[in-house]
Amino acid sequence: MSINILMPALSPTMEEGTLSKWLVKEGDTVSSGQILAEIETDKATMEFEAVDEGTVGKILVAEGTEGVKVNEPIAILLEEGESADALASAAAAPAAPAAAEAKPAEAPAAASAAPASAPAPAPATSSGGRVFASPLAKRIAAEKGLDLSAIKGSGPNGRIVKADVENAKPGAAPKAEAAAAPAAAAAPAKAAAPAGPSLDAIKAMYDGREYEEVKLDGMRKTIAARLTEAKSTIPHFYLRRDIELDALMKFRSQLNKELEGRGVKLSVNDFIIKACALALQQVPDCNAVWAGDRVLKLKPSDVAVAVAIEGGLFTPVLRDADSKSLSALSAEMKDLAKRARDRKLAPHEYQGGSFAISNLGMMGIENFDAVINPPHASILAVGAGVKKPVVGPDGEIKVATVMSTTLSVDHRVIDGALGAGFLEAVKNNLEHPLGMLA
DSSP, rough: OOEEEEEOSSTTTTTTEEEEEEOOOTTEOOOTTOOOEEOSSSSSSEEEEOSSOOEEEEEETTTTTEEEETEEEEEEETTTTTOOOOOOOHSOOOEEEEEEEEEEETTGGGGGGOTTTTTOOOOOOTTTOOBBBBBBHHHHHHHHTTGGGBBBBGGGGOOOOOHHHHHTTTTTTOOOOHHHHHHHHTTTOOOOOOOSOHHHHHHHHHSSSSSOOOOOOHHHHHHHHHHHHHHSSOOOOEEEEEOOOOOHHHHHHHHHHHHHHGOOOOHHHHHHHHHHHHHHHHHHGGGGOOSSSEEEEEESOOEEEEEEEETTOOOOOOOTTTSSSSHHHHHHHHHHHHHHHHHOHHHHHHHHOOOEEEOGGGOOOOOOOOOOTBBSEEEEEEEEEEEEEOOTTTTTTTEEEEEEEEEEEEEEOOOHHHHHHHHHHHHHHHHHHGGGGO
């Protein structure tokens, strides 16, 4: 029976994508694990792997096609022994859906795992007890001695795919990550179209004036939708604190001298990430996300950090940031930022977390207010460190390096006093940096 190859959901929030490039043509024989195509989402270009073996009988969606809906057939695969004549009957009767696996183009194989933030589906078994799994998944399961009936599949219709068995432990089904629920809740709500003049009306205002019309790509559309949702539905309020950085700058200089032989150079941003991660543990009620009709309180400190890229931004997540050393956080942040700029992040690397940092201080901005990234409950806007006169504890005036911070807070999750306590913890951690190594 011929098999429909469907447009994959490469992340929990993906609804459609662009079929950027076919890497096979009609008549080609494909095997499990072979790359079939490159799919562009709003965030990254992902490679799309075959799960089943067979021959490409018909390509249904041409490369370069935008707005292809998830689960829409994009090609038909003929199984062994079938000929192209089977396509006539396939057109009359829906073909069986084929599972597939995806990974960032040219990224390490580990990134091909199913997004950690995806909700765990039910075990892939039929009423007759048959386990539905790809040939590649079956082979890996046999090699690892895994019981397929105990594994939950993340492929179409709960089918078990390669990532499921690679992440499974012998004798046990894979566990969902703590961040799974909040990341699943991150799917943007359908924002109502803002009231305002139509495109034709706006163009009429500029009739006779020279301009360039720039259509939104997938990333800009997503950013526009999520920011509209955030400002329309999240009751923001703002808390501001100035933080003195002189002790941190001195401590950082000493550490960097010690770490010079290891090729590590800590940035102020590395300390900010660590300080916020520890503050989420010190004020645990702030380590939470809004989930529609309830609040989800997280145990680990999963901190998202905004990274500007051409045409938009990513917020890669540093998981368990409270338990990692400054040098480990620095190395991980550099790697995530580089792959974000190359659009090579896997979905689970930029989804999830409970809190975010947006640092424009390195661009000379002294202070600003950031928009909360749902379902997060807060985001810290970080400005530049600037030398200013300050009044010391004994009333003396001195010059200090002062950094302005603004905490944007979702009032549904965090009240004023609670948010103030969190910002105080961040300030104390940064002004007493030695304590962050304890």
